[in-house]
Each structure stands twice: as structure tokens, then as C-alpha cells.
Amino acid sequence: MINEKIKDKKQIPVLFVMRTNKNGNLTKNSTNEDFREVALTPIDIYSSYIDIGMSKRNDMKYKEALKAFSAAIDIDDSQASAYFNRAIVKEELKDYEGALNDYDQVIYLDNHYTEAYIYRGELKAILKDDMGSIRDFLLAIYYKIK
16 A cells, blocks of 8 residues: 555656557557657556566566666655565575664664565574574564564
8 A cells, every 4th residue: 555655746747658569459669659648657667666576586587676776766765565575686686784774764764574584694693693683583573573
């Protein structure tokens, strides 16, 4: 669910002009060009970036996934799940500091996001922060049973 930040804007469509060939298929170049307009709301665009990011992450195309999740965050920076998915991608790209910052942001936005504590705890263990790792695992347990 998109938060209040863009709630007022969610009905404001963004207009795109798309180029299609005579069969209606999208194309960059066509001798028989036809133009049509498509209106998308910020929620549509945000959701599309999340879907693209998940698809690219599943295909192990981490740099492309990172761009998609970052674009979603640019639209709405209050969604913990977008930061969580971006953190996982950053971790795969060995950007441990960036991943740690994103996990921190997830927990800042939603301190009951137990998976964020678990993943951050695992990352802290990799970074040899044993006490931080144990603390995160204990917090994950606490919020899971609460």
C-alpha cells in the first residue's frame, strides 16, 4: 500500500506517448509509426519498478534490479519493502555498507519487520560484528513472538 506521501498525487496521471507499429506492438523505430497516449499514476509506476526489480533480482541481474528498486524509492521513499529488496540486491553486489544502510532504513520505517533484523544480523555476522548480529537475531525473535 502506498503511503500518505503520494496519496494525494496517486490520481494524477503521468502521460506517456508510446510509439507502436501498425499491429499495435511497441517499437523504437517503425516506418508505419502510430502514436498513442497512456496515462499512468505514480502508484502504477512505483508498482512497475518493484515488479521489474523483483524480476531482475530473480534472474540474478542485480545491477538492473538495483536501478529499479532505487527508482521505486525515488517515487516513494517510505516503503520498507522497497528498501529491503534493494538491500538484498546490494548485498549480492557486495555493497555491504549500502546494504546495511538500507536494512537500517527498513527498520527505521517498520521496526517490526523481522526479516530485516534477520538479514541485517546475517550481514553483521559476515562483517564480524558479532554483538550486533546477536542483537538483531534477538530482536527478530522478540518481534516474531510479540
